[in-house]
Every structure is written in C-alpha cells, then in structure tokens.
Amino acid sequence: MKIPFNIPYISGNEVNYINDVIKMQSYSSTGKYNKLCEEELTTLTKCDCVRLTGSATAALEITALAIDVKPGDEVILPSFTYVTTASAFVLRGAKLVFVDINPNTMCMDESLLEKAISSKTKAIVLVHYSGFTSNINKVVQLCQEKNIYLIEDAAQSIDAYYENQHLGTFGDFGCISFHDTKNIQCGEGGALLINNKALLEKVDLILEKGTNRKDFLLGNEGTYTWKDLGSSFGLSEISAAFLLAQLKEIKKVTTKRKELYNLYQEKLKPLKDINKIDFLLHQNKHNAHIFFIKVKDKVERNKLIDYLASKGIAAYFHYLPLHLSDMGKDYQFVNSEFDYTLIESERLVRLPLFYNLSIQQLNYIVDCIDQFYLS
Template identity: 35%
Template sequence: MRTDGTSPTGTPPIPLHRPYLAGAELSYISQAITSGCIRGDGPFTRRCAALLEQKFGIAKVLMTPSCTAALELAAMLCDLGPGDEVILPSYTFVSTANAVVRLGAKPVFVEIRADTLNLDESRIEAALTPRTRAIFPVHYGGISCEMGQIMELANAHGLKVVEDAAQAVDATYRGRALGSIGHLGAYSFHETKNLVSGEGGALCCNAPELIERAEILRDKGTNRAKFFRGEVDKYTWVDVGSSAIPSEIVCAFLYAQLEAMDAIKARRHAIDIRYREGLSDLEAAGRLRLPAIPEGCDSPFHTVYLMLESGAIRDALMAYLRERGVMATFHFVPLHASPMGRRLGYREGDLPLTEDLAARLLRLPTFFDLSEVEQSRVIDLVASFFAQRSPTSKRRGLSLACVDL
C-alpha cells in the first residue's frame, strides 16, 4: 500500500466493510428530533421492535444500545451467579463470554464444527455438569447452529438457551428466524453488520415468563414500562437493572435500514454468489474452502471467508492482498487462548480444532455497495496469489473438512 492510500497500481483501496445508507435515515432522524422525543422508547424505537417481532415471529423485542447490552440482559435473565457454568464456543466475540463472566459465572468453552464454525452440538452433553445453567450458541457468519438438537438437550436438562445472533438477523433454521428459537436471543446493528445504526442491538424474548423482568432490567431495574402503559400509578425500583435503552435517534436511523432489509439481503446474496463462482476452481482444486450452508439453513450472507490450507498460507495471502489495497483480515482470536481465557484456567491447546480453524480463516470484503469491478479485483488477486504458488504435495483435505468434526 502506498502512503497516499492507493494500491501499487494506483487503484483505491477496498475496505473490509463499508456502511450502507438505505436513503431515509436523515429524514427519519429529522422527524425524531422535531418530534421532541430523542431519549429512547419513542415512536421509532417502537417501530423497530414491532417490525422485528412481526417479521421474525418473536414474542417481544426490546431495542438496546448494543448486542453486548442485549447479551448482558439475557445473562441476567438466566439468573447466573458465582459457581454457575455456561456452555459456549471459544470462537466468538468477547461480548458472549463477558456477559457470563461479569456475573461471576464460568464460561465452559466447547469445540466448534469444522463446516460452520458453530458450537458443536455433539460435544455439548459431555461438557454438562450439575452447575450448568445455560447454553449460549453463536450463529457464526449468520449460519445457524443445530438448534433442534441444542433445544432438545437444553429442555431435557432444564437449561436456558440464549442465541447470540449478532451476525444472524434475517437468517433462519428450518423456517424459523434465528433469535426466535432459544429462550432469549441477541441481535447486533453495529456498523459492521448487514443492517446498521452505528451501534445498536436488540434483545429477543421468546419465553413469555421472562418479558416483564426483561423490561425491568433494561430500564434501570424499575417498573417504568408498566407505568407508561397505565398498569401502575407510579414506578419505582424493583430489581437490579441497567440502562439499556437506545437513543431514539439511533432507532430512527435503524428503521430506515430495517425497511430495506430484503433489498440488502438480496444484494449481499448476489455478492456471495459471485465470490463462489469466481473462486470455484480454487475450491475444487482444494486450495481453499468457502463457507458452508447446511441444509435447512438460510443465510443472511453476512460474511465471506476463505478457509486456507494452513495458517502460513492465510497470513501470506492476507499480506499479499493488503499490499495491493484489499483489506482482508482474520476474525476472532479464540477466547480460551486469550489473556483473559488464561486467567479463567484455559490454555492454548485445550481446543485444537478451534485453534486450527481460527488460524486458517481469512475474511474477504463484503458490503452492499461492493462494485463488480472491486469484487473482480479481489477474486483476481486471490487467483494470482495461488497461481504463483505450486500446489502443496500433501493436501489438508479442505473439501472434506465438513465431516472432520
């Protein structure tokens, strides 16, 4: 990359992501400001929640300032405390584990599947103990975990299920929206997601018995929501809660995005198809593997990643692309191998499959207005990288990774 930000050929750099404006954002923000209600839980907040409830069949959606806030509320609703354990993958963003640890509970990290990089449902039961209270499956890249088996196992053992659906808004499992299957779910509208509001999130309440307390915890531990509905003549402090209501301005921006949800998904699907077509020869030759979408799962096409043959090849390709102005990057550093993971008693080597897959994954630029010219440039550069490398003498069997569980 040159000092002026261009590639060696003088072409503009291609970022990993670029926020998309649907068109009505400024108008809706202006309406929110002139309405005199910008504090939160105003008309646009209610519209966003109602749209998500109706489209995805969720009993109650509570808008939050972030997915982190939604996960923290969900953990509180699970009544987690010191000595409790929660099953989750190590290959996730820190917020999934933070929601557990901040209440004094212990994250029990379980291996992921090689095909989807999701929590391996076949390994959960062996990780259960009398202290297990919940399962936090993470839908990596928006592709569903095996929710049928997870819910069956949870119900058999009396466990709560919290879906971390940060990347999975508008994705489904066997016809059901992700975020609507577990007892609770969490969405993200961070600027790196498909539908954005800068920061923002939502708590999905699918267990009716949790809704009233969720409202209380979200609003500083008060029953103010009941007061606004006229159900009590005054509101007061009734539980230990937090301030987890987003600004009305944020929801005004988000509502414009939610209205364009179908168009955004269709565009990202087209980008996904073009990557798959352009890189199909390399995948057939075993040089890389593209994301798998299991039968019965519908993707929001959030992420396009390459699973490479080794960490060394991943790092070399990442450097090659970046030198030519393409911001391709790794994703999560497994939490069990992090400094905080070590403080919790985990060590590198505890989850060898997770560590191996994380070291070989490379994300490609994927955003709404990625042009055909830009996408062709990415595809051509990946192809030229491999054209300069002779095939390895011993394949890792990338095409078989989906069954190497």
C-alpha cells in the same frame, strides 16, 4: 484500486426519520421509533416480544440478569466468538465452559455438549457465526431435557433462517446486533428477542434500570421505585430512527449480499477444486454476512492478507480463541482429538463484502487471489 473491508449500508431515508425525531423533541428510548423498529422486527422474525437495546452486548447482559446468573453458575459457549459473548456472563460471576467448534460450520460442536454439561450448568449460549447454524433442534431438545436456558447470540444473523425459522427465535432469548459492521446498522445498536414470555416482565424491569417505571407510565402504579437489578440498556430515538430506515430495506440488502456471496463462490470454485483454498457449503438459509475462505495455515493466511493489502484490498482474519486468551485460559475447554477452534481460526481469511461492492471490485479481488496461488 483500493477496496475497504466494509462500507456501512445507508438507505437514504435516515435523515428524514431523524428530522422527525427532532420535530417531536423526544429523544430517549421507548419512543415512537423504538416501537416502529420493534414492530418491523416482529414482522421479520415472527417473535412477538422484541426490545431494542444499545448493542447486542447489552442484549446479552440483559439475558444474564434475566435468568439470574450467579457466582458458581456455569455457562457453556464456543471459544470461537467475540469477547462480549463471554464477558456478559462473567460480569455476573459465571464460570465459563468453552466448547470447540465444528470445522464444517464454524459454530459450536453440539456433539460435545453432553460432555460439557454439569449439575451447575445454567445456560448454553449458541453463537450463529456469520448467520450459519446446524442441528439447532438437537440443542433445543437437550436444553429442554436438562432444564437449561438457551441463549442465541445471533449478532450476525439478521434475516438468517434455519428451516424457515429466523435465527434467535429457537431459544429463550435471541440477541441481534446493528453495529456498523453488520448487514444493516445504526452505528451502535441491538435487539433482544424474548421467546420465553415468562421472562418478559423481568426484562422490562431491567430495561427500566431495575424500576417499575413502565407500569407507572401505563397507569398501573401510583409511583415507581427500585425493584431489581437493571441498567441503561436502551436505544435512543435518534438511533432507532436511523435503524428504521435500514430495517425497511433488509430484504433488498440481503438479496444483494447473497448475489455477491454466490459470485465469490462461483469464481473461487476452481481454487477450491484443486484444494488451494476452501469455503463452507451451508445447511441453512444464511444472510451473507461474511464471506471467508480457509487456507493452509497461519503462515499462508498472513502472506495472503499481506499480499492483498499490497494490492489495495483489505482482508482480515477473525476471532482468536477465547480459551487461549489471558482472561479465558483458566476456564475449561471441551474438545475432541483436535483443537479446531485454534486450527480453523488460523486458516480463516475474510474478504470484503458490503452492499456497494461492485462486480468489478469483486472480480479484482478474485484475480488477486488467483495471482497469489497460481502465478
């Protein structure tokens, strides 16, 4: 049996919407399907101001421009994250301050934030790994007290919540991904949730390549011209049409993924109970983006991944610590007694999880893991 790590979700309606775009002969961003997607996202997230972007990376780069990050400004973020969480701010000259994770959440340890903050801190980037989070209200309060921008990297968090509030709506901005590795997708795509309304006008300038073209099209300006820094961050109408078909199925997708996620937990619990593996018990209403287990160490991780590969199962580790990378090693890393980012990243194994994963396939994966540990 061959089981891939991921098969991107397809609703079946994507072609119908794309054909409609072709009939309308209007393909660039800000068209009908961009607006329809933004309306769907507003309904889902309860964020009134949503803009589609070419990726979550683009959304992060927009936030760096919107809050006017300059050389010398410090931006705090976890070391356990994807590289573009960091590069979006380095591109604007920011000095990064990496913070260790809480091994119980795989998210930034908020108890270390006070230690990381300085007079130069411009923003905190809170990454909701796999749609998980905890104590976000404490981070929000700290940012408000210190007058620091809060940006949520919610790339993996579509339809994930904390205390019934959608992730990405707590800070000044939330950045969501629709890459084809995500729960719903359009190949490459993203969304920016703009919760700080004072920054909305600047975001729209940035999205219009730094011009006031939007006001011009609305009839508020006689012409349009270059006003600020910006770039081509929008999403094409073809991609938006593809995405709309997926957004309309988001609750169905989340429900199915959570059923599979819970089944993994149920069937792997005997191994957890005898301390052969571990997996997290979550404090928030997550979206079953990733199912991962933790094993003893890096050696065991690699052996398990190789064993599963020999059985036709694609399983992978995840991020390498950014504070140990060539680009990140010269930045400050704030931690406590241990380097949990390194320790936990070397223990983590991600298992296949996608909408069309069958119960038979999941049972086979669990059986192979059982054989690895118990044979």
